[in-house]
Amino acid sequence: MGKAIVITSGKGGVGKTTSTANIGTALALQGKKVCLVDMDIGLRNLDVILGLENRIIYDIIDVVEGRAKLHQALIKDKRFNDQLFLLPAAQHADKNAINEIQMVDMVEELKKDFEYILIDCPAGIEQGFKNSIAAADDAILVTTPEISAIRDADRIIGLIEQTAIEAPQLVINRIRKGMMEAGDVMDVEEITRHLSIKLLGIIFEDDEVVRASNKGNPVVLDPNHPSSQGYRNIARRILGDTVPLMTMKEEKVSIWKKIFGFGK
Amino acid sequence: MKSAVSLKGTQEGYQLIIQSSASLQDVYEELETLTLQMKKDSHTGRKINFHVKTGQRELTDAEKEKVSAIVEDEYFKVSSFESEVLSLEKCLQWHKEASPTLEVRTVRSGQIVEAEGDMLLIGVVHPGGMVRATGSIYIIGELKGIAHAGVYGKESAVVVANFRYNAQVRIGDNVHVIEKKDQLTDEDSDTTEFVYVNDLHIIEVSSLENLKTIRPEIGKHAGGIYNG
Numbered sequence: 442m443g444k445a446i447v448i449t450s451g452k453g454g455v456g457k458t459t460s461t462a463n464i465g466t467a468l469a470l471q472g473k474k475v476c477l478v479d480m481d482i483g484l485r486n487l488d489v490i491l492g493l494e495n496r497i498i499y500d501i502i503d504v505v506e507g508r509a510k511l512h513q514a515l516i517k518d519k520r521f522n523d524q525l526f527l528l529p530a531a532q533h534a535d536k537n538a539i540n541e542i543q544m545v546d547m548v549e550e551l552k553k554d555f556e557y558i559l560i561d562c563p564a565g566i567e568q569g570f571k572n573s574i575a576a577a578d579d580a581i582l583v584t585t586p587e588i589s590a591i592r593d594a595d596r597i598i599g600l601i602e603q604t605a606i607e608a609p610q611l612v613i614n615r616i617r618k619g620m621m622e623a624g625d626v627m628d629v630e631e632i633t634r635h636l637s638i639k640l641l642g643i644i645f646e647d648d649e650v651v652r653a654s655n656k657g658n659p660v661v662l663d664p665n666h667p668s669s670q671g672y673r674n675i676a677r678r679i680l681g682d683t684v685p686l687m688t689m690k691e692e693k694v695s696i697w698k699k700i701f702g703f704g705k
Numbered sequence: 706m707k708s709a710v711s712l713k714g715t716q717e718g719y720q721l722i723i724q725s726s727a728s729l730q731d732v733y734e735e736l737e738t739l740t741l742q743m744k745k746d747s748h749t750g751r752k753i754n755f756h757v758k759t760g761q762r763e764l765t766d767a768e769k770e771k772v773s774a775i776v777e778d779e780y781f782k783v784s785s786f787e788s789e790v791l792s793l794e795k796c797l798q799w800h801k802e803a804s805p806t807l808e809v810r811t812v813r814s815g816q817i818v819e820a821e822g823d824m825l826l827i828g829v830v831h832p833g834g835m836v837r838a839t840g841s842i843y844i845i846g847e848l849k850g851i852a853h854a855g856v857y858g859k860e861s862a863v864v865v866a867n868f869r870y871n872a873q874v875r876i877g878d879n880v881h882v883i884e885k886k887d888q889l890t891d892e893d894s895d896t897t898e899f900v901y902v903n904d905l906h907i908i909e910v911s912s913l914e915n916l917k918t919i920r921p922e923i924g925k926h927a928g929g930i931y932n933g
Contacts, residue, residue: 533815533835
């Protein structure tokens with residue numbers, strides 16, 4: 442029996458979809474059988490980031506309305522050997538085309554075949570959010586160090602606390618080391634304390650995330666980037682490993698090292 | 706005076722020809738006398754089918770029933786009616802089916818553009834956008850989304866487009882995913898091809914010069930409902 446985890450944020454643009462794609466891919470890299478569910482009906486993106494857009498034949502609304510069986514709508518990611526699947530959202534419907542009960546039924550069915558079901562929640566707190574929350578066992582809350590994102594995250598935690606789901610775990614995304622060190626934004630510890638939930642991981646700002654997503658390859662596939670390492674650590678923590686938090690300290694590269702390639 | 710109803714025997718069988726200039730009242734009366742006469746003359750006991758030609762007059766269903774009622778008995782049967790008149794509705798329907806729908810637009814993500822019969826799209830189908838036609842689809846521009854031809858199962862439909870980008874083509878119930886490499890070479894810039902369903906019900910891509918061989922009926926409208 443699998444576990445359904447919703448990835449939510451409240452505010453848009455903080456990296457829910459990118460995080461869903463990368464955490465899902467990281468779990469698949471760890472040998473888990475993962476299904477990603479895109480709940481952003483009408484404005485789907487998860488398929489694009491995974492590079493599976495042109496493979497969509499049936500979507501979640503086709504399943505709900507009985508035009509397709511659930512297994513027909515699942516798209517296999519060929520980069521993994523039967524480990525990673527996507528259930529795409531519909532593009533020409535809206536979030537009210539599905540309700541909580543249908544969502545719960547569908548996720549229950551997915552749980553039989555998958556170890557992890559990651560639900561990519563749409564921004565906002567309307568029907569799409571309610572649907573995503575209804576079916577989840579756990580929640581991951583994504584935020585950036587910006588105060589507006591943290592404010593929305595706080596609201597989301599409040600809403601999730603009213604449900605049967607355990608308190609969400611926090612992912613702080615798009616951390617700019619320099620700004621955080623200079624105190625321009627709240628630091629990791631402050632954010633975690635302010636929201637008073639468990640910290641699951643931090644992701645540093647990394648141009649490679651956008652570059653990789655644009656090519657339809659989640660950044661986590663290439664281990665040589667700090668963001669990739671961040672997502673891999675999150676996946677390991679979800680699996681129960683104890684992984685130390687990545688260091689904030691920017692390695693000071695001395696001018697001599699830059700010039701001569703040695704020295705302190 | 707020319708009689709309102711005349712009988713004609715052909716190789717295919719008997720025809721009842723109803724003059725379109727005669728009043729319906731006369732037609733019914735003459736039909737009755739004619740049928741009576743025929744029934745008197747016919748002793749063979751064979752079943753005879755009549756084909757009714759109404760010329761420049763389209764009978765309503767009620768009128769057709771009345772004609773059948775007068776003629777038909779144990780041995781006589783009215784097999785079919787034929788007129789040289791086309792109803793406006795049928796005309797428009799035929800026109801719709803025979804002429805491609807022209808769309809000049811950009812089909813954006815989440816939009817669906819549909820057409821009855823064939824569709825000619827001038828523009829771009831963006832990723833997530835969809836064009837759907839009961840017949841074939843011809844695209845001048847770019848296909849990056851989904852083109853679904855023969856929506857109601859017409860597998861002889863084709864999709865003609867420049868397949869340079871990642872896209873998806875469906876014909877009837879068949880689905881084909883088009884994968885292109887990231888970097889386009891000069892060779893790719895002129896790759897107008899067509900997609901069709903072969904005899905084994907498998908989607909295939911072929912170059913345009915084979916279109917006429919594989920689908921000779923395309924671009925050749927024989928004209929008229931009965932030929933079409």
